[in-house]
Amino acid sequence: MSIFKNRTVLGVICIVLSLLICFVITPLFNKGISQKTEIVRVTKEIKNGDEIQKIWCR
Secondary structure, X not given: OHHHHOHHHHHHHXXXXXXXXXXHHHHHXXXXXXXXXXXXXXXXXXXXXXXXXXXXXX
């Protein structure tokens, strides 16, 4: 493998690989682990032990 003995080619391969990791793999990984949370505002008092119902939220 004489192509990997050339330091310029090896440097370019490392730079391309790092750009691929930074701009392709990492965003896909972050999108996969991020989860959306729905935020609601309570309009009526909820007592301890009550089940939260949709009519109490906005």
